[in-house]
Amino acid sequence: MKNVSQVFSRYGILLSLVCICMVLSFITPSFFSAQNLLIVLRQVSINGILAIGVTFVIIVGGIDLSLGSVVALTGVVAASFAHPDTYPLVVPLTLALLTGMAIGALNGVTITRGKVAPFIVTLGMMTIARGLALVGSNGRPVTNLSPSFNYIGGGNLLQIPVPILLFVLVIIGATVILNRTRIGRYIYAVGGNETAARASGIRVNRVKMFSYIICSLLAALAGIILASRITTGQPNAGVAYELDAIAAVVIGGTSLLGGKGSITGTVIGVLIIGVINNGLDLLNVSSYYQQIIKGVLIIGAALLDRKASR
Amino acid sequence: MSQFLLSVVNISKSFPGVRALDNVSLHIEKGKVHALMGENGAGKSTLMKILMGMETPDAGTITCKGKQVQFRSVQDAMQSGLAMIHQELLPFPELSVAENIFMGREPVLFPGWINRKKLYSDATALLTELQLDISPTDLMKELSIAAMQMLEIARAISNNADIIIMDEPTSAISGREVGILFDIIRKLTSRGIAVIYISHKMDEILQIADTITVMRDGKHIVTKPADEFDNDKLIRLIVGRELNSIFNKKQSPPGAVLLEVKGLSGEGFSGIHFSARRGEILGIAGLMGAGRTEIVETIFGLRKASGGAVFVNGKAMTHPSPSAAIRNGIGLIGEDRKQTGLVLSASVRHNITMASLNKWSGIFLDRAKEQQISREQIQRFGIRTPSEEQTANNLSGGNQQKIVLSKVLLNDPDIIIFDEPTRGIDIGAKAEIYQMITGLAERGKAIIMISSELPEILGLSDRILVVREGKITKELAASEASQELIMQYAMTHTAN
Numbered sequence: 143m144k145n146v147s148q149v150f151s152r153y154g155i156l157l158s159l160v161c162i163c164m165v166l167s168f169i170t171p172s173f174f175s176a177q178n179l180l181i182v183l184r185q186v187s188i189n190g191i192l193a194i195g196v197t198f199v200i201i202v203g204g205i206d207l208s209l210g211s212v213v214a215l216t217g218v219v220a221a222s223f224a225h226p227d228t229y230p231l232v233v234p235l236t237l238a239l240l241t242g243m244a245i246g247a248l249n250g251v252t253i254t255r256g257k258v259a260p261f262i263v264t265l266g267m268m269t270i271a272r273g274l275a276l277v278g279s280n281g282r283p284v285t286n287l288s289p290s291f292n293y294i295g296g297g298n299l300l301q302i303p304v305p306i307l308l309f310v311l312v313i314i315g316a317t318v319i320l321n322r323t324r325i326g327r328y329i330y331a332v333g334g335n336e337t338a339a340r341a342s343g344i345r346v347n348r349v350k351m352f353s354y355i356i357c358s359l360l361a362a363l364a365g366i367i368l369a370s371r372i373t374t375g376q377p378n379a380g381v382a383y384e385l386d387a388i389a390a391v392v393i394g395g396t397s398l399l400g401g402k403g404s405i406t407g408t409v410i411g412v413l414i415i416g417v418i419n420n421g422l423d424l425l426n427v428s429s430y431y432q433q434i435i436k437g438v439l440i441i442g443a444a445l446l447d448r449k450a451s452r
Numbered sequence: 453m454s455q456f457l458l459s460v461v462n463i464s465k466s467f468p469g470v471r472a473l474d475n476v477s478l479h480i481e482k483g484k485v486h487a488l489m490g491e492n493g494a495g496k497s498t499l500m501k502i503l504m505g506m507e508t509p510d511a512g513t514i515t516c517k518g519k520q521v522q523f524r525s526v527q528d529a530m531q532s533g534l535a536m537i538h539q540e541l542l543p544f545p546e547l548s549v550a551e552n553i554f555m556g557r558e559p560v561l562f563p564g565w566i567n568r569k570k571l572y573s574d575a576t577a578l579l580t581e582l583q584l585d586i587s588p589t590d591l592m593k594e595l596s597i598a599a600m601q602m603l604e605i606a607r608a609i610s611n612n613a614d615i616i617i618m619d620e621p622t623s624a625i626s627g628r629e630v631g632i633l634f635d636i637i638r639k640l641t642s643r644g645i646a647v648i649y650i651s652h653k654m655d656e657i658l659q660i661a662d663t664i665t666v667m668r669d670g671k672h673i674v675t676k677p678a679d680e681f682d683n684d685k686l687i688r689l690i691v692g693r694e695l696n697s698i699f700n701k702k703q704s705p706p707g708a709v710l711l712e713v714k715g716l717s718g719e720g721f722s723g724i725h726f727s728a729r730r731g732e733i734l735g736i737a738g739l740m741g742a743g744r745t746e747i748v749e750t751i752f753g754l755r756k757a758s759g760g761a762v763f764v765n766g767k768a769m770t771h772p773s774p775s776a777a778i779r780n781g782i783g784l785i786g787e788d789r790k791q792t793g794l795v796l797s798a799s800v801r802h803n804i805t806m807a808s809l810n811k812w813s814g815i816f817l818d819r820a821k822e823q824q825i826s827r828e829q830i831q832r833f834g835i836r837t838p839s840e841e842q843t844a845n846n847l848s849g850g851n852q853q854k855i856v857l858s859k860v861l862l863n864d865p866d867i868i869i870f871d872e873p874t875r876g877i878d879i880g881a882k883a884e885i886y887q888m889i890t891g892l893a894e895r896g897k898a899i900i901m902i903s904s905e906l907p908e909i910l911g912l913s914d915r916i917l918v919v920r921e922g923k924i925t926k927e928l929a930a931s932e933a934s935q936e937l938i939m940q941y942a943m944t945h946t947a948n
Contacts, residue, residue, distance in 0.1 A: 324813055324814075324816075335795040341774050342806045343775040343807050401798070402797055
């Protein structure tokens with residue numbers, strides 16, 4: 143009995159994903175086709191990249207609510223420098239990524255040096271970044287972007303949409319950082335017990351800074367992909383994206399208390415949300431119901447997690 | 453029927469690895485102050501927790517006012533007329549004095565609707581009766597600690613308590629306030645209320661108590677009228693333990709000075725001055741709350757110093773932080789391993805290697821090497837764990853302590869600070885840890901060891917610092933030290 147529950151707590155969410163996929167392939171024949179699965183993956187890639195970023199912050203014991211606004215801001219920044227025949231592609235990309243890093247650094251400094259709660263700092267940053275996006279674009283969508291820029295979100299490489307490839311690269315990179323590097327280990331240690339980490343000589347503030355910067359950097363990547371995909375720097379884009387990302391992390395079994403969690407879990411959480419949305423779309427279920435189902439899913443996952451940890 | 457309000461007979465209680473109470477009996481008389489004394493770990497707190505229904509005894513009976521009782525919760529105990537004034541007060545700071553006194557049993561007009569008028573008039577009546585100069589409408593947070601304590605007592609009385617337990621009630625209040633507290637205690641006893649008074653402070657006990665019970669190592673030692681005791685006799689009874697043979701320390705001539713602390717001050721201590729030498733074990737004795745932990749945590753950089761300096765090998769440590777301390781060869785095995793020692797949610801292996809990753813690993817972890825190191829450490833320290841993947845919170849206290857030890861020693865520090873290294877671990881693991889400490893000293897490390905267990909201090913130390921109320925009150929050589937002498941300097945106000 144104990145083994146069953148152990149197996150379930152370890153592989154429970156993976157099993158859930160498989161079950162959901164099986165049910166959907168039975169009731170909607172079009173679900174299990176290469177074409178549809180690629181659509182699902184492309185749809186989830188932006189939320190996936192955001193969720194991986196916020197996984198870092200949540201494992202280190204924090205939270206980041208500014209992601210959606212960072213998506214909008216960095217999208218606007220990138221778009222503003224991506225008009226045809228102006229700058230080479232690296233310019234908008236670099237500027238957008240640097241903007242993301244700067245915001246992450248600002249979040250991190252205020253949280254570590256200023257000792258303000260992450261919830262409050264990133265809540266403030268949420269409106270600041272949104273405001274900056276609106277100011278920078280005069281509140282209007284930034285359009286007329288170069289084809290090379292639009293390739294990032296809309297193009298295919300070896301018949302696979304570029305966002306999916308980027309998502310996969312991010313998964314690999316994040317997994318390596320969390321599991322195979324020193325800083326990754328420190329992230330778990332700081333989230334698990336900050337005092338003990340400090341007493342072990344770990345520079346806690348640096349570890350936190352790193353996590354917030356990674357998180358915002360990935361939000362900037364998501365912002366670039368989104369702007370490129372909709373061929374617009376949209377200052378109103380990305381509203382509540384952070385909540386979808388956090389939802390995926392929670393469904394993936396990462397504890398909001400910090401110290402625990404994995405990229406694999408987050409990716410599965412992202413896929414569960416994506417597959418269910420896609421399945422309900424195929425079944426012509428209204429998007430209103432989809433919201434209810436997503437909510438039930440989040441709470442259900444948390445309940446399961448409580449059960450398993452007891 | 454007996455004349456006792458409360459009788460505890462042959463109570464025993466064990467925790468994993470520790471026999472906290474061993475056949476203890478205690479009889480509380482109406483209208484008397486019964487003082488309970490003993491070292492940290494003597495079993496006083498456990499006994500009180502049992503009386504308040506927070507722990508259930510393994511064996512024994514409790515009789516309250518002629519009826520045998522079994523307290524399953526604090527509510528049970530309170531219904532039988534017991535109340536406890538805690539060391540740490542937990543009032544509701546944003547609520548008024550009256551609301552605090554009647555929290556949970558407010559007078560109501562009809563269910564759910566508080567009768568505020570009666571609430572405040574009841575509170576006024578109660579405060580007047582006790583002659584307390586506190587307004588019922590004051591906010592709790594505006595009161596002094598002493599006033600909060602008085603209110604806890606008022607609250608207990610309003611709840612019809614007739615046995616009031618006071619745990620170190622004077623630890624946070626001044627001399628004048630102690631006088632007020634004693635007046636109140638006398639008022640209580642004149643009304644027939646019994647007071648169980650727990651304290652380390654001799655002079656207070658001898659002043660206020662009618663009866664004194666001494667406990668030691670979970671056993672009842674003696675109960676006698678207070679006037680049959682004096683200072684020296686009490687100290688002898690409290691410590692009165694033979695040194696066991698589990699210490700086999702070789703005396704060795706101390707080497708060069710490794711650590712010097714000059715005029716260090718911080719929260720809870722000031723003007724600390726001492727040095728530690730190679731091959732020497734420096735014991736730091738004193739009561740809980742004397743500032744010992746604060747001192748060593750400041751040396752290690754976990755706390756901020758407000759003055760003074762720490763020198764390692766003659767060089768002052770600038771920008772103190774734990775990482776700087778570790779770089780300078782200092783290691784700290786903290787008092788609270790769950791708080792400062794371990795990441796409980798992480799595996800045994802990750803905990804062992806946590807502090808030394810930067811020694812043998814670049815940006816990327818060498819996982820094979822990590823596994824090899826952690827296996828070696830598990831072997832070397834005899835850490836009993838089903839696997840190195842096991843999360844640390846599943847291990848026993850002794851094994852957790854060994855993990856912390858192995859983690860700190862992996863950095864090969866020259867100066868090793870132990871803060872209560874054997875708290876809450878069983879005797880077998882204790883012996884292993886003693887062996888390790890003496891072994892480290894023999895290999896030329898400078899050891900600083902805080903302990904509340906005097907046999908441990910006396911059995912291991914070459915030199916002993918006694919700390920009381922944030923100051924070093926005495927430095928003793930091992931040859932001249934005794935349990936009585938240490939307690940003398942640790943407890944009494946007048947050092948002679």
